[in-house]
Amino acid sequence: xxxxxxxxxxxxxxxxxxxxxxxxxxxxxxxxxxxxxxxxxxxxxxxxxxxxxxxxxxxxxxxxxxxxxxxxxxxxxxxxxxxxxxxxxxxxxxxxxxxxxxxxxxxxxxxxxxxxxxxxxxxxxxxxxxxxxxxxxxxxxxxxxxxxxxxxxxxxxxxxxxxxxxxx
Numbered sequence: 794x795x796x797x798x799x800x801x802x803x804x805x806x807x808x809x810x811x812x813x814x815x816x817x818x819x820x821x822x823x824x825x826x827x828x829x830x831x832x833x834x835x836x837x838x839x840x841x842x843x844x845x846x847x848x849x850x851x852x853x854x855x856x857x858x859x860x861x862x863x864x865x866x867x868x869x870x871x872x873x874x875x876x877x878x879x880x881x882x883x884x885x886x887x888x889x890x891x892x893x894x895x896x897x898x899x900x901x902x903x904x905x906x907x908x909x910x911x912x913x914x915x916x917x918x919x920x921x922x923x924x925x926x927x928x929x930x931x932x933x934x935x936x937x938x939x940x941x942x943x944x945x946x947x948x949x950x951x952x953x954x955x956x957x958x959x960x961x
Contacts, residue, residue: 814883822882825849826875836872839865845878851885895955899948909945910935 814822825848829837837845839862846853853861865877873881902910902918915931926934938946938954946954 814886818883818886819879821849822879822886823875825882826878830875836874837878839871839873842873842878846882846885849882849886851889891956892952895952896948898955899951902946902951907945909947910951911945 825845826837828848829841829845842862843853843858846858861881862873865873865881899910902914904914904917912928912932912935915935916928919926919931935944935946938950940950940953941947
């Protein structure tokens, strides 16, 4: 008789990312999983992954769902156990928090609410922080993040730049 036991993805390979979640976030993940684990088997159908993610406030794209399922359900069982679901959602939640923190920082720079960061904004922040940087140095910082060359840093450019740093 063949065994249906399969080790969870987290037992097969340990991610290097240490994710810290609040008790409330952990509970949200558990509740979203339990909502679809109607038979109490400890696993949900991969088809329900998208709906479970929406219950947690995510809007996953079809390609993202396919990729997640391929990573988790390598054997093709068609199910995801709680441990795998928890690991996946923990990473997603930490990424969501990270993005929110970066966007808060963006808004601190964008004090004139234009939706972009200009040299003037960077000068103001440098002055507030007591940084004695020349206009050339500040311009260099702006140019480093300004991917489209319009002389300003958009939210997307700021996010991309901040994710490259070790700060986030």
